[in-house]
Amino acid sequence: MRAVVLSAYGGPERLEVARLPEPSAPDASGILIRVAAAAVNPVDLQTRAGSHADHSAVRLPMVLGWDVAGTVTAVGRDVVAFRPGDHVVAMSAQMATGRGTYAETVSLPADIAAPAPRSVPLTAAAGLPLAGLTAQQALDALDLPEGATLLVTGAVGSVGGFAVQLAALRGLRVVAQVRRAADADEALALGARDVRVGADPSPVAGPAVDGLLETAGLPRAIGAVRDGGRSVSIVPTRRPAAERGITATVGHVEQDGARLAELAGLVDSGGLRLRTAGEFGFDGAAEAHRSLARGGARGKLLLLP
Ligand SMILES: NC(=O)c1ccc[n+]([C@@H]2O[C@H](COP(=O)([O-])OP(=O)(O)OC[C@H]3O[C@@H](n4cnc5c(N)ncnc54)[C@H](OP(=O)(O)O)[C@@H]3O)[C@@H](O)[C@H]2O)c1
Structure with a gap:
């Protein structure tokens, strides 16, 4: 072959x-x-x-x-x-x-x-499979309640794009971070309620969020999370450090046919x-x-x- x-x-x-x-x-x-x-x-x-x-x-x-x-x-x-x-x-x-x-x-x-x-x-x-499972498993790890706000960085990338959609399906209010203004419409179409444009979101960029799903290698994005909130990064080499009582973990995707079947069903x-x-x-x-x-x-x- x-x-x-x-x-x-x-x-x-x-x-x-x-x-x-x-x-x-x-x-x-x-x-x-x-x-x-x-x-x-x-x-x-x-x-x-x-x-x-x-x-x-x-x-x-x-x-x-x-x-x-x-x-x-x-x-x-x-x-x-x-x-x-x-x-x-x-x-x-x-x-x-x-x-x-x-x-x-x-x-x-x-x-x-x-x-x-x-x-x-x-x-x-x-x-x-890979991007969908990564997003799904990271959202499981964040375990935010319905109605919570979630910042997704790299929101129109592969993992970010699935994360925005899956988070919206879970009833989260998604704030999407994108690099370019031209990507804002795509982030909204995926289900984001709000978009922040720029390469380095910081606490001054908008109201604090309950959780962060970091896919773009932007460690400072944790500054946007409220005290005591939650962060999951999938970029181990540039992960946010825990601060202000925030739970900060790293997600590693795992093989899982059963969860993949759920994602295929959602498609x-x-x-x-x-x-x-x-x-x-x-x-x-x-x-x-x-x-x-x-x-x-x-x-x-x-x-x-
Ligand atoms: N831990 C795990 O199990 C796991 C699993 C999957 C992926 N990953 C990692 O997660 C990352 C994302 O994967 P992916 O497949 O989603 O990649 P991707 O499709 O390339 O998406 C990455 C997104 O991040 C954006 N981005 C990159 N640098 C940025 C910056 N400085 N400011 C703003 N936005 C920026 C990109 O925008 P542009 O396209 O404009 O550059 C793109 O939208 C990769 O590092 C990958 O290795 C880890």
Whole structure:
């Protein structure tokens, strides 16, 4: 099969299309997925550059990619949730397991997959798993009551865009921070009640909020949180320090097929909108990485075999 393989850490030019052996038949609890699309995430760029090499057991050469949407082609003997022909989505923690999704076929545990949403093209569904689960799990960790105010930084980014939508569905009053004024309309369309424009929100930028979901690497955003409020950052390298009795934690996304199924259901019920910014073939993987690194993408960049 064809896959996008990384044999040495470095720039986007290190991504090469290569032929690898087909994965063998799935084990008892696994499924084989013929990939319709993988999505490109910041963690793929970081892994490619070698930023995680010190704390990952996965060695070169490796196949990158966490997000996948595709069709089940084989199931292990204990798998009852899926059958060949089913359309599924999954988030594979590539950095921990080495199971990368930039390939024509991937073999994954069945319990990290979920039925793909039926109301959108299968390829677009690849943009859901990692960013959607990250937003959902961070909101769970914040555990704010209905009616509370939540500041989401990077609100029109991948995780931020899902966080705004999911928080609004939970009855939170979302204040969206965006880098450019031109992004304000998009943030409001996602469900934000208010928008703050600028790269560095501070306490003077508006009334204090009950909670912060920090996705843009803006540690000072915690200044916008009221005394005793809550903060979850998903950017460990630039996380806010706790202050004024605020609970400040870091969120790390976890594989979870059951929660992913809930997100797919929200897509089908119209509660959650998927945004695709571009599609690339496997031989365009380097260009897709360059494009994400430039910033400004308003939706997921997809890799199609
Ligand atoms: N801990 C975890 O488990 C986990 C999971 C998922 C993601 N992450 C991390 O979370 C971050 C966001 O991921 P993502 O997929 O949402 O990325 P993304 O789609 O690129 O979104 C990031 C957003 O932040 C904005 N932003 C960046 N720097 C900014 C600044 N200085 N001021 C204002 N806005 C700024 C970007 O705006 P522009 O597009 O205009 O630059 C973009 O809207 C990444 O660092 C990623 O590695 C962590």
